[in-house]
Amino acid sequence: MAWHTSSGINTAFSVGAVIVCAYLVRNIYFHALSNHPGPKLWAATRLPWCWNQYWGNLSRRLKELHDQYGPAVRVAPDEISYISASAWKTIYGQRPVEMPKDPNFSLLTPSGVQNILTADRETHTRQRRLLSHAFSEKALREQESILQTYCTKLCSQLEDRCRSGPVDLFDWFTFSTFDLIGDLAFGQSFGCLDAGAAPPFVQSIKTGSRELMLNQMLRYYGLLFLRPVMGLLGPRNVAGSRAANMGRAVATVRERVARGPTADRKDFWHYVLGHIADNEGGVRDAKTTMTEPEMYTNAFSISIAGSESTATTLTGTTFLLLRHPDAYRRVVEEVRSAFASESDITSKSLSAAGKLPFLEAVLNESMRLYPPVAITLPRRVPTGGETIDGRFVPGGYTVGVNHLACYRSEVNFAEASAFRPERWLDLDNPRRDDNDKGDKTECFKPFSHGPRSCLGKNLAWAELRLILARFLWRFDAQLVESEANLQWLDKQKLWGFWDKPPLLCRLVPVRR
Numbered sequence: 001m002a003w004h005t006s007s008g009i010n011t012a013f014s015v016g017a018v019i020v021c022a023y024l025v026r027n028i029y030f031h032a033l034s035n036h037p038g039p040k041l042w043a044a045t046r047l048p049w050c051w052n053q054y055w056g057n058l059s060r061r062l063k064e065l066h067d068q069y070g071p072a073v074r075v076a077p078d079e080i081s082y083i084s085a086s087a088w089k090t091i092y093g094q095r096p097v098e099m100p101k102d103p104n105f106s107l108l109t110p111s112g113v114q115n116i117l118t119a120d121r122e123t124h125t126r127q128r129r130l131l132s133h134a135f136s137e138k139a140l141r142e143q144e145s146i147l148q149t150y151c152t153k154l155c156s157q158l159e160d161r162c163r164s165g166p167v168d169l170f171d172w173f174t175f176s177t178f179d180l181i182g183d184l185a186f187g188q189s190f191g192c193l194d195a196g197a198a199p200p201f202v203q204s205i206k207t208g209s210r211e212l213m214l215n216q217m218l219r220y221y222g223l224l225f226l227r228p229v230m231g232l233l234g235p236r237n238v239a240g241s242r243a244a245n246m247g248r249a250v251a252t253v254r255e256r257v258a259r260g261p262t263a264d265r266k267d268f269w270h271y272v273l274g275h276i277a278d279n280e281g282g283v284r285d286a287k288t289t290m291t292e293p294e295m296y297t298n299a300f301s302i303s304i305a306g307s308e309s310t311a312t313t314l315t316g317t318t319f320l321l322l323r324h325p326d327a328y329r330r331v332v333e334e335v336r337s338a339f340a341s342e343s344d345i346t347s348k349s350l351s352a353a354g355k356l357p358f359l360e361a362v363l364n365e366s367m368r369l370y371p372p373v374a375i376t377l378p379r380r381v382p383t384g385g386e387t388i389d390g391r392f393v394p395g396g397y398t399v400g401v402n403h404l405a406c407y408r409s410e411v412n413f414a415e416a417s418a419f420r421p422e423r424w425l426d427l428d429n430p431r432r433d434d435n436d437k438g439d440k441t442e443c444f445k446p447f448s449h450g451p452r453s454c455l456g457k458n459l460a461w462a463e464l465r466l467i468l469a470r471f472l473w474r475f476d477a478q479l480v481e482s483e484a485n486l487q488w489l490d491k492q493k494l495w496g497f498w499d500k501p502p503l504l505c506r507l508v509p510v511r512r
């Protein structure tokens, strides 16, 4: 009897092993994507992809694979990764039939209501059209006083705190960008700068992005039902804290929406609600308006999209400048000689053409080496398939450009791993090296590309220029030379967002 049972188990194992082997061999050699280069193990199964994703190494590993296999690499049985300018256009550009976002890569909102980041094409077009009023040039000009308020608070806090020792600039840039976005998206700041600490909402963003990564892996294997026990795999109680945060966000936005357009405080909802009221005389037409639940979920997602990335860029830029004293001296000189007083530093004066070319170049070069969104934003090839980078990909497969791999590729940028802001200067600038003239700057899309690209790009640029310029004008900065600080960028893991340790700096206010 025992003999029969064990032989039955053996047979089942053997049959299982044959089926698995046949499946792996089929994936490698007889699959619709088999004509794309890449490592055989990654073509056979998504496990290597998941392994690297789980450990926060995926984008760095994809960069190595692109170095080895070229601009298009098969990185899973059903996924191709790209790094070329033409792939950016084909995958993300305006097209008759959209390449939709890969549904495996989508954070479920607790209410199930679609927001601008997750919406289908029709809902997205409607929501984006309405929200774009809040991001117009006019709106940006009118939001200047809100931007300046938080810059001033940041500088005063740093001035106070730097007297008692080094300050963690990652924390302080995070407090500033969250307070600013809280004011614009919720109608009230999070109070981080006043308290010198982040509330649970801000802290939960980090765990939220890890949850997105874990969900993505579970979805690929049809295991999303394991979500409730995800605490075993990663951060605990994420879903609960997100629901609580969403609850707080809903209450705050509901209060804000009830006030309607507010001429004295021109936050995002002033423009959206004003536009609805102007165009419909108070009558809500489902095709042109936004429901209140959509407003709640959009306030929530815009506050995430619009704060972390800006804080990451500011911290990464400061780190890179302090590690490259020549560039630091040069940008400081540019900023300090361009303005007679700190109050002359405004979004308008900073964006004047040719006013601060090196500051602009430094920000671009920092986002190239350390992209705030450094992952792949995956899309699905529509029915009928598409030719990408000269090779046909049938419908239903996943494709995308990986930001980090694209920007750090020697195929796209000369001396790609070096910090060389000069490469972004005008072609005829003598400081620009001949090597840089071959850089494929059209590959550089930190705000993505096409109809789903960043809606807050102009606001982001205004924030980056203003905060960095006022910071450089006000303080002399120096990195604390600890091992952790010096390796700040190299050791970071990437789970949706970079997992950033503190960046400790000594600041000395400039005497004038």
Ligand code: HEM
Pocket (backbone or CB within 6 Å): 116, 117, 128, 181, 302, 305, 306, 307, 309, 310, 313, 372, 373, 377, 446, 447, 448, 451, 452, 453, 454, 455, 456, 457, 459, 460
């Ligand atoms: C350095 C700063 C920023 C970077 C690098 C950045 C990057 C991006 C990227 C790559 C996307 C595309 C996401 C996707 O396809 O899933 C995106 C979308 C978006 N971003 Fe930003 N972003 C930044 C700042 C901001 C700010 C300040 C705001 C607003 C306050 C904002 C609002 C949005 C919105 C609303 C979307 C969704 C657009 C749509 O789907 O139509 N972003 N951003």
